[in-house]
Amino acid sequence: xxxxxxxxxxxxxxxxxxxxxxxxTKAFIALFIILVLAVVQIxxxxxxxxxxxxxxxxxxxxxxxxxxxxxxxxxxxxxRRGIIxxxxxxxxxLPYIFGCYLVFYEGFWRLRTLLNHFSVMTILTTLFFxxxxxxxVYGIYQISEFGRKVNEGKIIIE
Numbered sequence: 001x002x003x004x005x006x007x008x009x010x011x012x013x014x015x016x017x018x019x020x021x022x023x024x025t026k027a028f029i030a031l032f033i034i035l036v037l038a039v040v041q042i043x044x045x046x047x048x049x050x051x052x053x054x055x056x057x058x059x060x061x062x063x064x065x066x067x068x069x070x071x072x073x074x075x076x077x078x079x080r081r082g083i084i085x086x087x088x089x090x091x092x093x094l095p096y097i098f099g100c101y102l103v104f105y106e107g108f109w110r111l112r113t114l115l116n117h118f119s120v121m122t123i124l125t126t127l128f129f130x131x132x133x134x135x136x137v138y139g140i141y142q143i144s145e146f147g148r149k150v151n152e153g154k155i156i157i158e
Contacts, residue, residue: 010156020069027065027139030132034058061095065140068092072147095140102133
């Protein structure tokens with residue numbers, strides 16, 4: 001097949017920050033909602049493993065998305081080697097794993113309670129967690145694609 005060569009997009013200074021913000025805003029809002037939900041649930045019902053996973057996962061995922069985005073900008077097409085970039089790059093898996101946890105465990109696995117009794121609230125809670133988990137996974141995906149395009153030279157950061 002014939003592949004067309006596109007001109008690279010050049011991002012300068014503040015444009016990079018704005019572009020990264022557009023890519024990650026939904027994921028940060030979703031993580032903030034989960035953080036608030038976890039804090040409220042812990043204060044009302046006490047701490048249990050599910051609530052602590054939501055609390056820790058939202059905080060650590062937010063830090064990981066921010067660090068991963070900074071690493072992509074910091075690298076800007078250069079191959080940097082070292083333990084810190086490696087840890088940050090592998091830390092990018094944390095929001096992905098947390099998003100999958102939200103979708104599959106807090107979301108779809110909750111549907112098993114419908115076998116005992118029907119509840120509209122269970123369905124709404126499932127949809128909420130699936131949507132929030134999707135936003136987190138999609139946020140880290142967008143940052144990864146941005147990094148790939150920078151490495152391929154389709155986006156140039158000055």
